Amino acid sequence: MGPERKVDVPVYDLSLIKGIWEVRVKKYRQKQKKEQERVEKSALARIDQEWQYRIYCKTLxxxxKHQLHQYLERSTQPHTSTHNTLLLTGDQQQEENDLDHKNLIFRLDGDRWMDFPRELQWMTYLREWHIWGTRIRQLPDFLVLFTQLTVLEIAKNAITDLPPEIGKLAELRRLNVSYNRLSRVPPELGSCEKLERLDLAGNHNLSELPFELSSLKQLVHLDISENRFISIPICTLRMTSLQLLDLSNNQLTDLPQDMDRLEQLVTLFIHRNNLSYLPLCLANISTLKVIVVSGDELTCLPTKLCNSPDIKLIRLFDNTASEKRKKKKEEEKKKREKEKQRRWKEQKEEVKDSREKEFIEVYIGSLKDRDTVPFSTTKVSISCLL
Structure with a gap:
C-alpha cells in the first residue's frame, strides 16, 4: 500500500451559520419596515390623490360639486356643522340628512360590470358600498383609502379573494361576501374589531376560518352556511358577543362540548348537516331561544334541551343524508332496470345468433351438393304474418 494520505475535512459550526443568517434576515426585515414607513409618510400619494380629486371635480x-364641498367642510368642522344644523327646521334637517346619507352610498349592479369604475378611487368619503350581481373578480387596490367605510356589501359576484388590506378598514361594521367564489378568508380581517355582521354563505369552497378572527368581539351575526366546514371553526367559539350563528348546509358530524362559551347566543341554525346528536352544553346557554336542526339522522337529544320551555327546538326532516339515500335508491333502481334491459338484449342476441348459426349451417350444407360455389351471397330476412 502507498503512503497514508491525510485529508483535511473542514468542520463548520452550524449554530454560527444559523446566527449569521438570522442577523441578515433581521436586518433585511428592518430595512423593509423602514422603507414601508417611508412610503406611508411620503407626500406623493397625498399629492396624487389631490390632483386626481381636482380632475374628478371637473367632471361634476x-x-x-357644491354638495361635495359642503360635505367636506362639515366633516372637517364638526362644531360649525352642528351649529348650522340647529338653525334648520325639523323637515329641512331630515331632508339634508337623507341627502347626505344618499351621497355617502355607492351602488353598482348588473353583469355588464367586470371591474370597478375608475372614478370611484377619488370618492374616499363614501361610507357604504353595495355591489351586487356583477362579474367583478377582485376588490380594487384603492379600497384601503376608504377609511370611513362602515358597510361593504359585495354579495352575488365572482370575487375569488379578499385582499389583506381589508384589515385596515377600522370602521367596518358589516361585511357581506356571500355567494361568491372565496376559498379562504385573510387573517387580517381580524383587525376589523368593530365588525358586527359577517356573511360568508354560499361560497362552497370555504372550509376554514383563520384563528385571528377570534378578536372580533363585537360580532353578533355570523353566517357561514352552504360551505364545506366539517367542524365549527375554533375562532367562532371565541366570538363572545355572537347572537346568531348559521352553520346550515355544511358537512358537520358533531358539535364541540364547549358550545356554551357562546354565552349570548340566541339563534343557532345547524340543519342540513350530518349530526346524529346534540351536546348537553347547549342547554347551558341561558340566552338560547331557537335551534334549527335536521331530524333524519338525529338519534340522541338531551332531555334537558327537549323539556326546556325557553328553547324552541325545530327539527326539519330534509337532511342531505336522506336525500343521498333516496338518490342512491333511485340509482340502484335505474341500475337494475339497465341490467334487466341488458340481459333481455343479450337473450335476444343469443336467439338471433343461434338462428344465424342455423342458417349458416344449412347454407353451407347446401353448398356441398352444388357443383359451383357462388362468388357472393346476400342474406335476406323474410318475416311472414300469418
Missing part, C-alpha cells in the same frame, strides 16, 4: 355638475 355645479350642484354636485
Amino acid at each position: 355638475k355645479p350642484t354636485e
